[in-house]
Amino acid sequence: MNIQTIENIVNKHQQQQGSLIAILSEIQATYSYLPTDALQAVSKMTGKSLIDIYGVATFYKYFSLQPRGKHLCSVCVGTACHVRGGEVIAEEFEGQLGVAAGQTTPDREFTLGKVACLGACALGPVAVVDGHYFSSVKKTDVKKILERARDGLDKVEVKTDQRIFPIDVSCPRCNHSLMDASHLVDGHPSIKVTTSFERTHGWVRLSCLWGSYTVESQPEIPLDTVVHFFCPHCHAELVTATSCADCGAGMVPMIVRQGGVIQICSRRGCKGHMLDLV
Amino acid sequence: MTNLTINGLRVSVETGSTVLEAARFLGFPIPTLCHLEGLSPYGACRLCVVEIGEGPRAKLVTSCTYRVEEGLKVRTASTRVVRARRMILELLLGTCPQAKKIQDLASAHGVRQQRFRQEHDDCILCGLCVRMCEEQMMARAIGFRGRGESRSIGTPFDMKSEVCRTCGGCQLVCPACQLRCTFVEKDAAVCGGCVNLQPPCLDRPKFDNMMCYMKPCVACEIEQDGR
Structure with a gap:
């Protein structure tokens, strides 16, 4: 962790009231999680007590205090996905990755998360990997999804994509x-x-x-x-x-x-x- | 001054005071757990509920956070309030079955059973210790962490805090961490029998050494009759 980086981030938001979430969000964008030292540094620089910062960091699910993997997998187990077997899909993800929900694989490739709703109930069961939605996921699809994520989901076909x-x-x-x-x-x-x-x-x-x-x-x-x-x-x-x-x-x-x-x-x-x- | 009605009594109290302060000043008892003079009101334990308004528009509010209003009609011990309080106490008992203060309050309010699973959380998240640390000790060493079911009170990262002076203020005000006397029935859900008993013979010279705790006491009655 670089103290200078933290200082730059804090100084950028120093003038604004209620900028704590913005600061934490930017630190997380830099390190992919909130390191303990960073929170302590922010506490010293802003004059806010460490418990206030820690309270905010633990309150929002968006913030993570543990290092996260390169790819973020969220499996929906909300009501609509649950009745269509969301739990089974979540278990399959857990089995394939070898970690429980909320944990990161030891090679720091994947972080698995169970979420209550992804706002796409008609497509259930839904899984989101690196911002890409996968609809009507079947148990057999899970392995393919993870393989594609490893290759990089943001790869585009240059020849066929009209946006290029x-x-x-x-x-x-x-x-x-x-x-x-x-x-x-x-x-x-x-x-x-x-x-x-x-x-x-x-x-x-x-x-x-x-x-x-x-x-x-x-x-x-x-x-x-x-x-x-x-x-x-x-x-x-x-x-x-x-x-x-x-x-x-x-x-x-x-x-x-x-x-x-x-x-x-x-x-x-x-x-x-x-x-x-x- | 603000005019309002508390339990049918027309009174005028200082503008800006809370219903709890007004009621206590006038002598109406309202039980509280998370209220302490000198700390900002928080409304966490909900024990201080009172009923305001009339008829179908009557509602329960926490008196420790509700400011007095002109013409407000307050009932501090209506059936609805008493039932709500009993339920709150029963729920609090489920969270902290071993806490003396909660046991005593439950006993005093006629809670005679415990229908909820005992959690033994040893904390009712009333925030008294957090406010004590912040407002009186100026330390801000402890606070709320997490959210929902996993909400807890403690220091950041569960490590010894650098700003904590181990003053003990948090323990002093805590309503949950003083353990109750369990006497013989260790696992009983509701104890507190002793709170409701007073030795009636204490002030009589003849029965000085015989504290019989029986009420009504036969010996006393006889002596009274014989007089």
Whole structure:
């Protein structure tokens, strides 16, 4: 845990009244749970008593005091799902993962949760994995769902998905194009930028397809690392004052030739992005 | 001053005081567990319920949190109130069967049976200790944790708190952690027989050493008749 990170988060919300939930929420977005030291640090920085913070953290089910897995599975055992065998599905999930509801697998891959309703009663029994809804789940489906989650549910089929279109970007400082036609990613020219993190320098090639998150990099950037992006032509750092709405890391701006600015999150693995069209 | 009616008696009390304060000032007894002078009212134990209003619009409110209003009609011991109190006490007894204060109150209010499963939680979540710690001891070492069924009182992470001075204020005010005297019947659900008994012969010189606890006492009656 980094005390500086906590301090930045607290300072950002210091002026507002009743900002405790926002602070805790942002800490959880950073660490995926609320570490004990972080709560103690927040207590010291805000002047609120530790028990008040702990009370809020234990009151809301949204907050977790234990580290959670990469993938979140919620199985509905509410009334409508229960009568259609939600409990059996939940038991199957428990059996497949080898943990009880509310626990995380030892390899930190899955966190299993039983929930009372997911608001999709007509589709019961329902399970939600990483924000993806699975309807009318059968006992035999569970294994498939978990396998797909391991592969990554957010993978998109570039060729068939209508939402995906190529964009053409340039450096916001020197206006030099960042496109690299000599290296294709997803079958289109890639966006090439230089990067640095923890004294390591390299390059990143991003897919120019809007909606695709395919990234190639040299060297490999570990997940959750915040990376500094540079223009390969003028060597200026691509940086803005805005921070990612999902994880709080800095945003990287690029000019879109079609008109507008795209900002992507500088954290590896985070999919936060903003597109301002002009 | 605010004019109101308590048990049919027209009174005027200081504006802004609570119904509980007004009733106690006038001498109407209202039992409480989570109320303590000097701590903010909380309305957790519900024992101080009184009936306000009339006819079909009458309702039960906690008198410790309800402020007096002009023309308010309060009944502190109507049938509905007494029955509600008995039920609350029976439920509290189910949570903490061993607590002396609750046992005594139950006995004094005529609770003669225990229909609920005994939980032995040793805490009724009245929040007295939390308010004591926060408002009088200025420590904020303990508080409520969790929600619903898993709600509990304690220190963060169940570790010894850095801000706790072990003043003991929380134990002093706790209505649940003083154990009752179990006498011979250890597992009886409702005990408290002793609260209702007074030795009637104590103040008579002749029976000085014979505290018979019988009421009515035959010996006393005879002596009275013979006089």
